[in-house]
Amino acid sequence: MAEALLETEGLTRRFGALAAVDGVTLRVERGTVHAIIGPNGAGKSTLLNLLSGELRASSGRVRFRGEDVTRAPPDVLSRKGIGRSYQTANVFPELTCAESVWLAAHSRNAGRLFQPRRDGADTAAREEDALRACGLSGRRLSRAAELSYGEQRQLEVAMMLATDPELLLVDEPLAGLGHDEARMVLALLREVAQQRTLVLIEHDMDAVFAVAQTVTVLVNGRVLESGPPAAIRASPRVREAYLGEEEP
């Protein structure tokens, strides 16, 4: 069995009486794409918020590289190597693409408060690589607010890549994108997945089954099934859960 990069054990998050994530146990293997699917309201984004430290777990454990990080805040998790992108573009509207990606790259030096503007070739190279990989080299000096929605999603991914994460938590990267933009982002995710580990939430089942090695199905905050795409596609329980939704 491959080495686990991220593991959860009985992870639970309650909002009052509602358990949005209820006893989720996951094992994400290093170097794989692990997709999390489920109907709307299944708790997928809440689970990602727990993994990125933006929400505190009510109970359960999260381990990253074997270390317990259940109570770690988002900045600590980011510096440990967990990157995050969002369901809707979460950028800095007043900053240019270059400034936004530079901030992300510079965060690896954020242990020191005061530093010169150009802090080493590594930061500049990460900034440049991330912009190029996401097709934004020509938009370096455009403000995020001036970008199309699709470009803002590309900028999201570029910022995430510039932090050089080992594990990427990617929330619906294709949502709201046109056909061409979606193809480009999908190709980018495939490329990224060759060197890193991805936890992917996506409603586009074709995309999920094309890139994922493992698929976990969440329903009502609980794991319904988890396994290789072919097994998930064939599972009667999954088909039943998706009645009224798109068939996987």
Next chain:
Amino acid sequence: MSLPQGVRAGLLVGAVALALVPLSGDRFWVQFAGKLMITCIYAVSLDLLVGYAGLVSLGHSAFFGLSAYLLAGLANGLGLVSPLATLPLCLAFAGLAALLIGWLSLRATGVYFVMVTLAFGQMLYYLFSESPGLGGSDGVSILQRPRLAVLGRTILDLGDRTAAYAAIWVALVLSFLLLRRVVQAPFGHVLTAIRINEGRMRTLGYGTGRYKLAAFVLGGVLAGLAGYLDATLYGFVNPAQFGWRQSGLVLVTVLLGGKGTLYGPALGAALLSVLEHFAERATEHWSAVVGAAVIAVVLFLPRGVAGLLEGSRG
């Protein structure tokens, strides 16, 4: 962001003009311009918080007042007059107070942060105005102004109006240049990004609290410098310096001039001082005139006077 060419030239002309004021020999204008420059330092120190870090503080006067009162205490109680001792002590005291108040206040966000900082300012106001040992509501006169002597010979006497004026001018120029450097460094870029989208900055790996606290302390130290200079210029401190009115006025100055530019709030301080002076002479209802001018600027120049100078530049 680099300064527009016209603004850079205007700042140079303004600095030279201010340096020449003592040559007029008019005591009133020297005092007036000295106070104006102190207000500039005070306003740019708050601009670091409001304009860059997005921290709207209504307790900024706490650091101004604490530094001023400590100078009075050191001079009157200990007979300590050397600025080489009193200035670092007063600034360190303001910085420590900012560290403590900031550490507590920054646990709140938005309007709650405003209210907590306001509460700290008011606590200090009542503490100083109701404690006879601290001068009570009458305040305290400073018996000996800062004076630097070497081998029994005085080489700098800040009790002398012109010397005090020169020290204030140097302090303003250095404060402005320091803050320009800070906001152009990565620290300044990080602060701006935190103001725009703090949640995203955290998931990018920034411990945003540390950055905000560092800005709060730096702003507090510079407000303390303004308080030290004010006490030196007037030789008097009083509890009103802690009051919310003082914090509110400096906040209005920042908004009037244009937050997030540094030179805007300095310009705002100059405009407000001049407007107040002439309105006072024209009518006994001068504060209504000043209020109307502030309302007009807020309504028609949402980016302050600096926005007017920078035109469409974002």
